[in-house]
Amino acid sequence: MSSTTYTDAVVDRATRHRDGPRLLLSVDLHVLHEVSSPQAFTMLADRALPVRDPSRSVGIPDHVVSTVPRRTGSDDPRAQRMLDVFSTNLARTGIEEIPLDSADHGIVHVSVSESGRVLPGQVVVCGDSHTTTLGALGALAWGIGTSEVAHVLATQAVWTPVQPVVGLRVTGTPGPGAGAKDVVLRVCGELSPRWGVGRRIEWSGPYIDGTSMAERFTLCNMAAELGARSALIPPDETTWEYLAQRLTPERLAGARAATEELTRAVTAAPVAATVDVDGLAPQVSWGTNLSHVADVDGRVPTSVPDDQRRAFEAALAYAGLAPGQELSSVEVQHAFVGSCTNGRIEDLRAAAAVVAGHRVAPSVRAVVVPGSRRVAQQAQEEGIRDVLVGAGFLWREPGCSSCVAINGDTIPRGERCVSSSNRNFEGRQGAGAITHLASPATVAASAITGRLAHPGEVTR
Structure with a gap:
């Protein structure tokens, strides 16, 4: 394969072997958590296989951990057993664990990006579909299944299909109150949740060029909702400024030199779709997949193409909505700020800027879950925590929390949650x-x- 795009160049560098339509790639960093790894460790133990290179793996508990204040693990005995097994497996195989009380602890994708473990040009895998988040740093990153986790542990390599690299171009300037989450919701709604299947995405365009790292993490995170194998933004000065705060000068210089060598002859990925977000209003999902998206001050659609009608009607029935209903009429009982999509300090700042001087409605249970201990500490230092708690939000410890209902932070049947997470x-x-x-x-x-x-309702 000749390197044409940045993604191709990374693939070429990492390729150990080609077998027809499959490539065997060396893995630079393997991130593990407690849900998708136990069976993988058992597979190795059953075959008496050692971990190939423990120094290139790191384990972080995040999915089933309790987020209640001063937590030490989980109140659920089954979840605590998972955490205990996870720690035992890591200790037995010599893999570093980032425990709950570590300054580095957080949701896996947040933790490894903040701590400088992920660099441009790396191949990074994790048993979690939103590993695409790390493509914001110019890494080739994607989620793998449990059997693949075992294979990476044993070989420090992963099989992946040969797939085309496509550009996803975004133009325009979003309107008041709208940001990267609104942009990616609109992209998913316009292109459909299967647009990226069988593809590797490179984000591009004037909008992308002007984004911050926090916005890039959000965009790459939710590229998983397009069905893409991976999604990234080739490194630029925004990337290096972010890494300069997390790497020693020597490591930063080495990473830049390696990336410059890697990208010497690359060209932009051919654009497969362009989405214009000029004047975009804040978005919200109304149904049960990411094609069900509309302006938050808009309405539920009244019609869809015939091939989508059955799913449309099923989504309306599940959500208890009617065609043409004003979304601003939809009452919510829960509000969640957090997740690997929107649990960074910039996200908490945005929420605090809206609620300052207001109180959470009596009918709403509002929760903030920082994406990491670093985020929580910074929010404390900046007074953001005080603003949110003062407005009536509950403050929790870092973890996946209400993004996924396996840790006690669940939404009751029939109740609604407006959530900054990634799946509906x-x-x-x-x-x-x-x-x-x-x-x-x-x-x-x-x-x-x-x-x-709409945020403008509160802030105007």
Whole structure:
């Protein structure tokens, strides 16, 4: 394969072997958590196989951990057993664990990006579909299954199909109150959740060029909702400024030199789609997949193409909505700010800017879960925590929390949560729970009003 795009160049550098339509790539960093790794360690133990290179793996508990204040693990005996097994497996195989009380602890994708473990040009895998988040740093990163986790542990390599690299170009300037989460919701809604299947995405365009690292993490995180194998933004000065705060000068210089060598002859990925977000309003999901997206001050669609009608009607029935209904009329009982999508300090700042001087509606249970201990500490130092707690938000410890209903932070059946997380599948936040995805600012505004609301309603 001749290197044409940045992604191709990374693939070429990492390729150990080609077998027809498959490539065997060396893995620079393997991130593990407690849910997708136990069976993988058992597979190795059953075959008496050692971990090939423990120094290139790191384990971080995040999915089933309790987020209640001063937690030490989980109140659920089954979840605690998973955490104990995870720690035992890591200690037995010599893999570093980032424990709950470590300054480095957080949701896996947040923790490894903040701590400088991920660099441009690396191949990074984890048993979690939102590993695409790390593509914001110019890494080739994607989620793998449990059997693949075992293979990487044993070989420090991963099989992957040969796939085309496509450009996803974004143009325009979003309107007041809208940011990266709104942009990626609109992209998913316009292109469909299967647009990226069988592809590797490179984000590009004037909008992308002007984004911050926090915005890039959000965009790459939710590229998983397009079905893409991986998604990244080739490194630029924004990337290096972020890494300069996390690497020694010597390591930074080495990473830059390696990247410059890697990218010497690359060209932009051929653009497969362009989405214009000029004047974009804050977005919200109304149904049960990421094609079900609309302006938060808009309405539920009244019609869809015939081939989508059955899914449309099923989504309306599950969400308890009617065609043409104003979304601003939809009352919510829960508001969640957090997750690997929107649990960074910039996200908490955005929520605090909306709620300052207001109170959460009495009918709403509002929760903030920082993406990491670093985020929590910075929020404390900046007074952001005080603003959010003062407005009536509950403050929790870092973890996946209400993004996924396996840790006690679940939404009751039939109740609605406006959430800054990444998936609105049926039952994603609890059996029978209804999820409306939105930005942290929109979540905050909805928490104050008690219904889906444009941030401008609160801040104007």
